[in-house]
Amino acid sequence: MITEVTSVEDKILVTRSSMPDMDEYMDEIRSIWDLRWLTNMGPKHEEFKKELTKYLGVDNVELLVNGHLALEMTMQAMGLKGDVITTPFTFVSTTHAIVRCGLNPVFCDIDPWDYTINADKLESVLTRDTCAVMPVHVYGNICNIEAIDDFAKKHGLKVIYDAAHTFGETYKGKGIGSFGDASCFSFHATKVFHTIEGGCVCYRDDSLKDALYAVKDFGFNDPEDAGYIGGNAKMNEFCAAMGLCNLRHVDDDIAKRRVVYERYNERLDGIKGIGLNDPQADVKSNYAYYPVVFDPGIFGADRDTVLEKLNENGIMARRYFYPATNAMSCYKGMFDPDETPVAKMMSERVLTLPIYPDLDTVTVDRICDVIIGLSKE
Numbered sequence: 473m474i475t476e477v478t479s480v481e482d483k484i485l486v487t488r489s490s491m492p493d494m495d496e497y498m499d500e501i502r503s504i505w506d507l508r509w510l511t512n513m514g515p516k517h518e519e520f521k522k523e524l525t526k527y528l529g530v531d532n533v534e535l536l537v538n539g540h541l542a543l544e545m546t547m548q549a550m551g552l553k554g555d556v557i558t559t560p561f562t563f564v565s566t567t568h569a570i571v572r573c574g575l576n577p578v579f580c581d582i583d584p585w586d587y588t589i590n591a592d593k594l595e596s597v598l599t600r601d602t603c604a605v606m607p608v609h610v611y612g613n614i615c616n617i618e619a620i621d622d623f624a625k626k627h628g629l630k631v632i633y634d635a636a637h638t639f640g641e642t643y644k645g646k647g648i649g650s651f652g653d654a655s656c657f658s659f660h661a662t663k664v665f666h667t668i669e670g671g672c673v674c675y676r677d678d679s680l681k682d683a684l685y686a687v688k689d690f691g692f693n694d695p696e697d698a699g700y701i702g703g704n705a706k707m708n709e710f711c712a713a714m715g716l717c718n719l720r721h722v723d724d725d726i727a728k729r730r731v732v733y734e735r736y737n738e739r740l741d742g743i744k745g746i747g748l749n750d751p752q753a754d755v756k757s758n759y760a761y762y763p764v765v766f767d768p769g770i771f772g773a774d775r776d777t778v779l780e781k782l783n784e785n786g787i788m789a790r791r792y793f794y795p796a797t798n799a800m801s802c803y804k805g806m807f808d809p810d811e812t813p814v815a816k817m818m819s820e821r822v823l824t825l826p827i828y829p830d831l832d833t834v835t836v837d838r839i840c841d842v843i844i845g846l847s848k849e
């Protein structure tokens with residue numbers, strides 16, 4: 473079979489990386505040539521860390537090479553052992569990070585309204601070996617922070633949020649990274665804010681600082697001696713420079729995303745069998761994703777049919793997240809996806825539609841026309 477090759481320009485992708493003006497980036501990286509300090513916590517790294525701490529409204533930030541290693545390095549620095557309660561309705565990175573740290577993920581089902589961990593079910597998945605909870609703020613929806621906090625306090629557990637989807641958000645006026653013991657962000661090119669590749673962990677307890685700093689740098693806590701079995705997860709100067717540039721524009725980007733988001737709402741709200749994402753009280757959103765849930769019986773077409781039709785029209789919506797992580801082939805026989813039925817159902821019904829700052833209204837309308845055209849009404 474010959475597959476038709478279409479250039480990226482012809483297609484509407486689910487996301488498109490924000491870029492600063494090339495000149496702005498060039499100005500930012502000029503000093504790297506003068507200094508020849510390319511990585512290992514140079515001046516750009518330090519400046520970006522300072523700016524980011526302010527922007528996120530948190531006490532402590534450690535920069536890392538990506539969001540995935542932010543999760544792994546945080547768990548290692550905390551010295552966790554045993555079971556970690558989490559959800560399978562996430563990017564596979566969350567589950568992989570737990571397993572790769574030698575910990576055992578215990579899956580709790582999600583809430584069908586906001587896709588985050590169902591706090592009412594936490595007690596039912598607690599084991600004698602539970603050491604931590606790793607909830608995920610999904611699509612920019614935040615978890616039930618108060619209930620998770622109470623549960624963790626009651627049982628003496630650490631809370632590490634996978635906050636990869638919530639850059640720039642606040643809850644009750646506080647930076648989203650300031651909740652729990654730690655929150656990990658991703659600065660991957662596809663996210664609301666990026667450093668090409670990158671990530672960070674925001675953490676509460678100052679005493680975590682030395683361990684985190686060491687584990688991301690081969691475990692060195694002394695110029696020659698390694699006190700930890702660390703890895704290498706340092707952010708380099710070029711990525712930090714990209715972060716400094718993009719941080720100047722991220723609020724504008726979020727405002728533009730909001731326009732796209734609201735246009736989708738206008739067009740799709742009220743169509744039978746389509747579930748939209750409800751705004752949450754006390755949350756300043758970043759409009760990171762536009763998830764749509766199709767109830768095939770009521771809407772008239774199932775999620776995969778909608779996706780196929782969109783693809784035929786050059787629109788690259790995404791089955792995100794599908795499959796649930798506990799149904800991925802590498803975990804076959806280890807976990808049972810039927811134990812988290814809501815996550816399983818959502819993974820079979822949800823589609824995330826294209827959203828990025830400069831997606832124009834004409835295109836949003838075209839996407840909506842394709843979807844509405846499949847409706848039974």
Ligand SMILES: *Cc1c(COP(=O)(O)O)cnc(C)c1O
Nearest residue numbers: 538539540563565636658659660
């Ligand atoms: C993007 C993402 C990650 C991984 O971040 P990288 O920077 O790509 O390593 C982890 N968890 C979630 C929920 C994500 O969306």
